[in-house]
Amino acid sequence: MANKLTFLLLAIIFISWIPTGVESLGTRTFTIVNNCKETVWPGITHGENFKGSGFALKPGQSAVYTAPATWGGRIWGRTGCSFDSNGNGTCQTGSCGSSLNCTTPGSPPASIAEFTLGDVDYYDVSLVDGFNLPVIIIPLKGKQNCTTVGCDGDLRRNCPAELALNSSGKVIACRSACNVFNTDEYCCRGMFGDAMTCHPSNYSRTFKSICPVAYSYAYDDPTSIKTCVGADYIVSFCSSRNETVCSYHNNVLSCSSPSSAATAFGGWQSVTLAIILMLVLGFCS
Structure with missing residues (x-):
């Protein structure tokens, strides 16, 4: 009986040891998705010790970007770009x-x-520098609470007409009031x-009415910045907050829909748990 109890205890310890999140892996995965009807050129910048990145995503395409677990930086989309074979060129909006x-x-x-x-x-979407x-x-x-x-x-x-950035008679972006008028009041500086x-x-109220969970001005913190622990992230252009968006990386499919939020990794853990419990029950019978 003592041997059976020892085996059961070791099995429980093993189950509790199985990693359940990305925090054990030391890296984070960002899946960048283009659901727009136009090509988007995502730009990525971050800390001094981690060089930047950029690439093109055609409509419907996605790309995976892996960063250290303590990464900090920005991801945004550039539009209307033209680059040569050496990666040199220009963009209409978001140019770096x-x-x-x-x-x-x-x-x-x-x-x-x-x-x-x-x-x-800590993560957020900021329109403080305008919208494209x-x-x-x-x-x-x-x-x-992720x-x-x-x-x-x-x-x-x-x-608003005074903020609109136009090209060929089409509004291609909406500038911020700070960017247009450059006053201390609009830019939240000085007094x-x-x-x-x-x-x-x-x-900024116009921005907020259309995008209620994004930064509309510099101190729009309470409704804009969110927190989470140990997550991977999808950054999706031209997607609805209510639609299912999926990430596929290292043979693991993860989707944002609550009904399908479990990942293949989580499924593997459940299968392992079931096998161990079956072995324990058979050993103890």
């Missing part, structure tokens, strides 16, 4: 200079997905440089 591979932040206006990863992740594409962030496999954030409305259709003195403007 003349290179396909971004090593500097994108130029306004651009919708930006921001991340600071660690023991607790709908973009949402979907956490996968995370713990605690929620989808971002802007799935298209501000180009509702952009307006803190949360007590910097308040939403009529322009």
